[in-house]
Amino acid sequence: MAGDWLADAVVYEIYPQSFADSDGDGVGDLRGVIDHLDHVASLGVDTIWFNPCFESPFVDAGYDVSDYLRVAPRYGTNDDLADLVEAARERGIRVLLDLVAGHTSIEHPWFQAELHADGPSPEGDRYVWCEELPAWAWDSDLPGTPAWVRSPGPRPGWYLKNFYDEQPALNFGWTETPADEPWRDGFDDPGPRRNRRMLQDVLDFWLGRGVAGFRVDMAFSLVKDDQGKNAGAAAATQVWRELQAWLATAHPDAVLIPEGKEPRTGAAMGFDADFMLVIHPEHASLFDNGGAGVLPFQPPGDAFFHADGLGSTRTFLDGWAAAKADDPARPVLLGTADHDFSRLRTDPRTPEELGAALTFLLTWGTVPSIYYGDEIGMRYLPGLPDKEGSICNPGYNRSGCRTPMQWDDSANAGFSSAAPSDLYLPIDPAEDRPTVAAQEQDPGSTLHLVRRLVALRRATPALGGRAPTTVLHEGYPFTWRRGDSHVVVVNPRREPASVEVDGLAGARLLLGQGVEVSASGLRVDGFGYGVLELG
Structure with missing residues (x-):
């Protein structure tokens, strides 16, 4: 597999809208990140992971891509990203991008071309279309549930979405192709082959410009199967195995990291690691205080990292053992939090409780991922407005973990010179909100603890990602x-x-x-x- 460096990495996730605004429009950008790279480097991290920064109408905060090869203008230009990659490299930091592989925006030229066509493309459709709904058609208005959406253009029939209606599923084929549903493509039909070539082209474009790899959104949703079956996730790994074979010679140091845990199929693995995200049972059973809401697949019961002390580590340990069973050396990423759920500091968890949590996250045998702001104990803020799809089903609000970074005690906590009403999301209004500047001056702060833990991990191989x-x-x-x-x-x-x-x-x-x-x-x-x- 590629990228042996990943086992020793410490990752820092940056939600680009909310990190630092260099031009005063209220939205974070790449130049803002460049201006604050010394802070990132001071943590001891060696890898930055960016949420999607490609061109998008931002129905789903950039997870609806309209051009994979162009940086969204709100963030800057492709040259800005190249400058950031070089500035990070000078500080010993690699850059990972987020690849939305399973769907695009409805504004992508590929979708618009098929929407305005009379029927299937002679080259093979890039998207999944049917003219008559099958009897088993999935029917749900909830985002996050694949379902059929009636064509809004000249093309007759329906297209398959992955999340929001504005996110049509790319066509990577189906696990079953019954004769009475001829619209289903097999894995090696022209449309799926076009899309597999597209993924290679996108990877090659950015890896050739110095990016170190990708975290892949919805990595195992590519190949479709009938509702209630699990064959699609296993079949999707074939897409990534093919790409790994190409990467081994084209970009041998690059890494691919999935959203979630890769299915074990008995074949070669398609990814270089697993990722226990905060919405998954292993992480949620340790840290979930229910701030953003509760999703149906999250485990019941109390979080282990809770002052009442009623939780259990069993769900996490079982998941950890399963992830390590076939290959004990395979890296497993575990984050303090991420862009999709509650922060580590979610009420009622207090700053006093963060030391135990951070010590676990930075000394267990994972590859740790620090979500921006968690190094100072930024809070999850409840009750914020729906912003770019942040409320994706009733009672589940992701805005509270996407608020602007808190740099100092100046206007807008140093995030932006814009008027408060123009900010991407509101700043934490608390008078005692943590800031980088204040914690720099306090040796007992969360910031200094994170630095000490990462430095100790770096100096002590037994505390890193390789030792048992x-x-x-x-x-x-x-x-x-x-x-x-x-x-x-x-x-x-x-x-x-x-x-x-x-x-x-x-x-x-x-x-x-x-x-x-x-x-x-x-x-x-x-x-x-x-x-x-x-x-």
């Missing part, structure tokens, strides 16, 4: 060994907790607070955490 992780106690306090040389303990609840651990004689506390070490075990204060080097 062995659970010593899966309850409170959660305790594990990294390699043969280090033990980490976190107590996310408000009450103290103790655990018996053998072999601690001579152990040295490298980083932490509220941890008492004895020859027989550990006692950890409420919200305490510690990283120990064994004697």
